[in-house]
Amino acid sequence: MPNAEPLLQVSGLRVHFPLQAGLLGRHAGTVKAVDGVAFHIDRGETLGLVGESGCGKSTTGLAMLRMSPLTDGRIHFDGEDITSPDKPALKRLRRRMQMVYQDPFGALNPRMKVLDIIGEPLRVHRLTRGRAAYREKVMALLEKVGLKAEMADRYPHEFSGGQRQRIGIARALAADPELIICDEPVSALDVSIQAQVINLLEDLQKELGLTYLFIAHDLAVVRHLCHRIVVMYLGRVVEVADRETLYDNPQHPYTQALLGAIPIADPDPEVQQHFNPSLSGEVPSPIDPPPGCPFHPRCPHATELCRREAPRALEVEDRHTVACHLHDPDRAQAMAGNL
């Protein structure tokens, strides 16, 4: 590998939001949206960030772009510490890191022409000289994402959901970024349109050598697109593994439950046997998360230790990390005593 250093490295990330109550804004608690998250993204890879609502995956994505305040932790991008960048550094950083949002209806300003929506990063970062070059660049971007160059003078409402998502992707590409953070980019789209956008993202990655952080809750889409996957639960990372390992050999009880709960599009009784909707309960509130392992109230294997102490992330095999006491050899004994 020409450059083995990860493009992005996150350690000990915490994003806590104060919760206020009443007219005087009395402090009423803390939402621990992200509570001790570490991972890295290699150059050219697609890293999946998955989990159910409230697991902190979107907040983590926004933290990468330095769009949500950090409570604690460090973020390195291309070797540079971007935890607390000054204004010029932040602007440089946002040129190299772009975002594609979930809602293709809400993410585009309805009063702006597509030309100026896609061209915004070009203007902000002064990347083209003169009106003609600007227009030409935007038209090239439109064609790159499978739209027609002459659509530049239209407004967002004239486009369908899938086309709007292409416009959002074109805007993200305008400044020639290295990393694109995609937050649920296809979940608002119909299946037949979703596949068009998935293929486009794959093609662009190959053509431009892009790195993606792909945030999603649909595990079939994630399996299709991502090389490596981070599973989050209630603000923490519970498991990290390569795609094949994660889907064939999940080790964390939450990952196992999550994979078992996805209905498979095949009525064959033998296939349906793999469906295992055993997990009960729902994700607890991040305002008052349970002590110890955040998953213990729903975990079929939980012991006294899990209720008391948060597990540490341990490498169970090469490139496979699990945060669960069951997989911690130092703890296995203590657990056996507690069972």
Added chain:
Amino acid sequence: MNMKAHDVTRRTLLDVRNLHTVFEKDGNEVHAVNQVSFDVKEGEILAIVGESGSGKSITAMSLLRLIPSPPGRIIGGRVLFNDEDLLDLDDEQIRRLRGRDIAMIFQEPMTSLNPSLRIGRQLAEPLLVHGSVPKDQVRERCLELLRQVRLGDPEKRLDAYPHELSGGMRQRVMIAMGLACLPKLLIADEPTTALDVTVQAQILELLRDLVRANNSSMMLITHDLGVVARYADRINVMYAGRIVERGTAEEIFHHPKHPYTLGLMESMPRLDQAPGSRLTPIPGQPPDLSDPPPGCPFHPRCRFAEARCRSERPPLEQLTEHHWKACWVDTDAKR
């Protein structure tokens, strides 16, 4: 799945014939549901699948005459329920039937519950309206319903307001309301789309078990093919306001015949296929129903389209006992 509905001996509970619902939009008529015919057998789970704008939800709402009018209007067809045409009933008669004989569960448990009324009050409403149980037993019946949908702490929940419950709990309350009067038919419109996958799994299993236990039938409306494969006995695939294919779950998933159904199967990333293989999307997008294309509504996106498809609309024709499709092309020969 203990019962299979391909059992022809089963009685037809609901028989929909040539249902036609239009909406007025900017002076144009939009044919949201266009000559749709299907039936629901007793004890069956029948799915209607389709993407946004296919007409699946409008079909369901038309059955119970819940179409906002204006701009919507049912302009034709028959909806025979126990041999009575629901489109002939007056407002009072249809109100009496809703919730008692046919109940509906909507997608958004947040907006379908009244935020200012306690759960117990809302749950009691169908029971009181239809007089299904004596007044002094309503509370007991409500508790029983909440226990049935496995909502923990039912006594406490009766006094709770919707915002005090999680999304999954609210959907359990909706199911309890839907089942309160033991309807013969339950229409569930995307009942779990707003929920997380682990909660979706619990809710759908519960819904299926309760429908079976009550000997009710269910019409399951969804865009999720995984959900359809697991729960449906028979499936209707809708596109642009029409049913384009109908069959048993086996037929639709293992032997799809309509190019649109085939396209859906190929464009979906699947957990049971090798990862990294390229998806085959359906090109283009669904037609504008205020100005639909001539001929088959799918022809502009269809890789099999022939001259005839562009001018003549194919009728829904029977292939085998349960399998129907609306397509001129022999897709098996062309694949």
